[in-house]
Amino acid sequence: MIDYVSVIKRYYKEDTPLWDILLHHSRQVAGRALSICDRHPEWQLDRQFIEAASMLHDIGITRCDAPGIACFGTEPYIRHGLLGGEMLRQLPLEPAITEPFARICERHTGAGITTDEIRLQHLPLPERDLQPETLAEQLVCYADKFYSKSHLEREKTIDEAARSLRKFGEEGVVRFLRWAALFEDYQAPSGAQQ
Secondary structure: OOOHHHHHHHHOOOOOHHHHHHHHHHHHHHHHHHHHHHHOHHHOOOHHHHHHHHHHOOHHHHHEEEHHHOEEOOEOHHHHHHHHHHHHHOOOOOHHHHHHHHHHHHHOOEOEEOHHHHHHOOOOOOOOOEOOOOHHHHHHHHHHOOOOOOOOOOOOOHHHHHHHHHHHOHHHHHHHHHHHHHHHOOOOOOOOOO
């Protein structure tokens, strides 16, 4: 298992605005993901892995240009997942340990991003499928959609989170609402698009 605190300290300076934003947001995501794990023991998800993955999913933001959340890197923000995956793969650990965490980093943006979405929207990403596949990848991606790093005090409702995904296209909204039904027994209001 990865010691996520050591990994965060490797790339982030403690007691800085970015440190505070990353930890606050990541703890929110971990809290929701772990709560869902607790409600679904039949899935036998590894709580320790879910917690660490939630805490590391945004590790790449430090290399992005997003001054509104104290990120002063050079990369477009949409690349933060790929950057995080690269950072985790560079750790002096066995790939069998780092790869599941790197995949969560890469696949949590939006509700996952398809090759077609990358191509059609001319996104600065490699043309490959970046959708969450495993249940753990889907869970962390889902939990992340409720919390913004620019409004740490707020938790979105399922409907608000779905609306915020529309900018990435309807396909992501449909995926997200499917996860809401799976993870939280959510039922869209009648007449709502699924």
